[in-house]
Amino acid sequence: MPEAMQERLTDIGPPHYEKFLPPVIKQNYGKWKYHEVLKPGVMVHVSETGAKLFTVRAGSPRLVSTDKIRKYAELADKYCDGFLRFTSRHNVEFLLTKQENIDPLIKDLKALGHPVGGLQNSISSIVHTQGWIHCHSAATDASGIVKAVMDELADYFETMVLPGKLRIALACCLNMCGAVHCSDIAILGIHRRPPKIDHDNLHKTCEIPSVSASCPTAAIRPATVGGKPSVEVIEERCMFCANCYTVCPSMKLNDPLNDGVSIWVGGKVSNARHEPMFSKLAIPFLPNNPPRWPEVTDAVKNLVELWAKNARKYERMGEWIERIGWPRFFKMAGIEFRKEHIDDFKHAGLTFKRSTHLNY
């Protein structure tokens, strides 16, 4: 034990990225001049020095086994001298210097079941959270919905026929580990009932003042229940955010009968043309219907195709909706506008229509 302790390394940080850069990148670092997309999922970067780097991007389920990673590694050895990278949206990118290797690599990737695409005016992989695979607070599964939605939309990953980029993201509860709140389409798991309080155990597992303080609407107050210190919830104030459950396991919100999915549209993070925008509520509730969540996949496909048909070139979902107006969006999408669509949290008034700019 003491010997092992002496060798124990800590705070070494990640490996330096330079160790993993292919020679063509080391030689042309910061010297890239322009790039061109050659076909779906394939681009070339050209350096001031004339050097070329080809990238082949493939979609991934994000949840990958070590076997799959070893297969990526084999392909990198076969075609890329062992160099590859991943993107911020979970795609895997192979970095090639030999153009003639592109098509054989694509063939191998497809044989492995991995579509090639996700560049330019396409749908890239869905950024998502853990869901029922690994999370205690999930109101829905993540990987399952993503798989079902992408099965429907795979064509739009493998082609570049959309008006602009489309970014879909999924978070299985309002914590939004995937920060979906600025996506063209966001799929968000939601609870719809207040916490079910475990009065027998709450005082043993949680600090009552912290539970009380965790509520953004001050709906939780200390109370004695059955002679035990606990809390009570003013149910009409609860907006089902589940922050109390994050703080205290005895405030469970998960409810198979009422948990489900909401759909949000029109957010973006890029500064191109319009400034970054939050996504806005389109569909307040769809049921959890595993394994394929048909209500969710239909709703997402409908929104994608409506936008694809009507948006101008380069117009993102939110830019398109802003141009045509929300009333027309709801009509075109066949979505009923309801009380839930109207904001009632902080600064809600800023979202009311405060002009006569309306069309009929």
Added chain:
Amino acid sequence: MAETKSQTPKLDELEKGRWPSFVKEIKTAAQKSPMAADLLGQLELSYNEKIGHWKHGGIVGVMGYGGGVIGRYSDVPDKFPNVSHFHTIRINQPAGWFYTSDALRKLCDIWERHGSGLTNMHGSTGDIIFLGTSTPHLEPIFSELTQAGFDLGGSGSDVRTPSCCVGPARCEWACYDTLALAYDLTMNYQDELHRPAFPYKFKFKMSGCPNDCVASIARADCSIIGTWRDSIQMDKDAVREYADRGMDIRSEVVDNCPAKCMDWDGKELHIDNSYCRRCMHCINIMPKALRPGKDRGAVVLLGSKAPIIEGALLSSVLMPFIKIEAPYRQIKDVIERIWDLWCEEGKNRERIGEFIQRVGLGNFLEAIDVEPVAEMVAHPRENPYVFYEEYFVEDEEEEKK
């Protein structure tokens, strides 16, 4: 072992279809790992019952660290004993997510020895995620990871693993070296990353240009987004080539300019750079003809987050333009002043963006010794409820006369 033969008709359905299947990945891992097999069984139960079966995380970790491991326990351990512990390990990714095949294989070797064989490449914050191991394996994993040159990422109320876009490694639009800055901040703040001591999490994300490929403006407490101060670099012949090849420069480029600072006379593109908002649209669609200027640096913005607790926020401007050069003292100085203030005055689980909303941006700037500038607001206040701090006192006025 009877439980490891769980029947999974619902999940089997998700092996079909065009998109790569996570169920196939779990089944592949299950050939070697009883843990992965029980994960599949428990997930099928969730699909049948429409509810998750994980308990709240317990406090587990490696010696001397307060973060990097997320404790996870099944609430049906009798049915699925192999996932009674199913902890997640976050491993700090190399900047830009570049790897060699050898490095990936080393990670796989460690994970096959000590865990389920399931990973996320990568998690939302950017780390390599090892999904599913038990407490006795944590120290051996940590020791083998560090021997292989890797270290844990952040979790809890600490600096979360910084992440960055591909930057100058493969992008002509990178206005600063995002990989170098991500690496430098990660190394500089190892203690803050591994030992949670903040009111809540603090995320850094570095994007090389305003396209913001790592979504820093939506997802980072400190967003560092590349930009330039001088004029867009233009190759006029290349612009004409785009036009000759069928691009409608007027409708596709000029009409989409948010600043309306461009004009196209059929032969030449004119840009009034003094009004350019550095949005990237024209550069995005004509990468062979237009490039960011040469006087490059970054905008530093603060405060974005998801909704919990007080509502979602986008980051807002703190420093409209700074040069990004090692040793990055300008960024570190301001960040450390912010941390000092936030650690002193912030409430438990209050992100920096929420803290700023609560105390007021004006007061916050004063406390961290940054001068207010007009670039920090979309517009000045609309309400007259000003906390005036300067006023005259009659006697003093008399004296001035």
